[in-house]
Amino acid sequence: MTKDSVVTFTNVIKRYPKVEKPVLDGVSLSVPRGKVTVVLGPSGSGKSTLLRTVAGLEDIQGGTISLDGNVIASEKMTGARRSQEIRTRIGMVFQSYDLFPHKTVLGNVMMSPILVQKRKKEEVREEALQLLDRVGLQDRANAKPHELSGGQRQRVAIARSLIMHPDVMLFDEVTAALDPEMVHEVLNVIVELADLGMTMMIVTHEMEFARAVADHIVLLEDGGIVEESYDSEAFFTHPETERAQQFLRTFEFERSRSQKK
């Protein structure tokens, strides 16, 4: 592990029950502090699983995952046994926003710091309003989730994670379910977080966004890393491995096909 690695995977093996081949097959990876790590790869290569193992949503069957040098997952130390404290140090936003429908936007953002961290309500309210401002939603503080667009809901989900002051934010295809016009408002929030120095792991199919925001690119295939680059421009213009070239060609093909539709 390097000193500046927030999350470190060492020979991580993940198997799903009744699936013969491991979905993560000995992954070793360092996620650098204050940087954006973008995980790319074909469908089924294990990207979501990789994020879910960090978040404690999946147990691993070999190797270790460390957060700031402390092991948070191993074969013996399963997600279910992780402490609440460790969970709050990892923020995760998914494709589907799971906001509480009966609470307001502000109520959703304020809930975890009060319940889990036992912070004072007034202080939490102030910070929640600041965060809603940061994601462009202060004027929607009293709205209910069903009154918001998908892009707005996703931004509430981001604010709700940020208020826990996580060491790392994980984003799994957060724009995949959004109408195209809402994609940018969500990606812009993530770009601003990158500028503020938030450590992030991002899975996305938005290649222009990946190219712009990534400090570190990881290409997964069949549960293994086939290329890793700390130079996003170089990765997209001169991918080193044949597999990376193949991935980008396939991606371009899929994109031009979907644009013609």
Ligand SMILES: Nc1ncnc2c1ncn2[C@@H]1O[C@H](COP(=O)(O)OP(=O)(O)OP(=O)(O)O)[C@@H](O)[C@H]1O
């Ligand atoms: N709960 C599960 N049980 C069994 N197999 C699973 C489970 N979840 C995922 N898999 C399998 O693990 C592999 C990796 O899935 P994963 O969702 O991590 O891939 P991905 O790279 O994120 O794919 P996509 O880009 O399509 O979302 C796939 O073959 C998938 O079918």
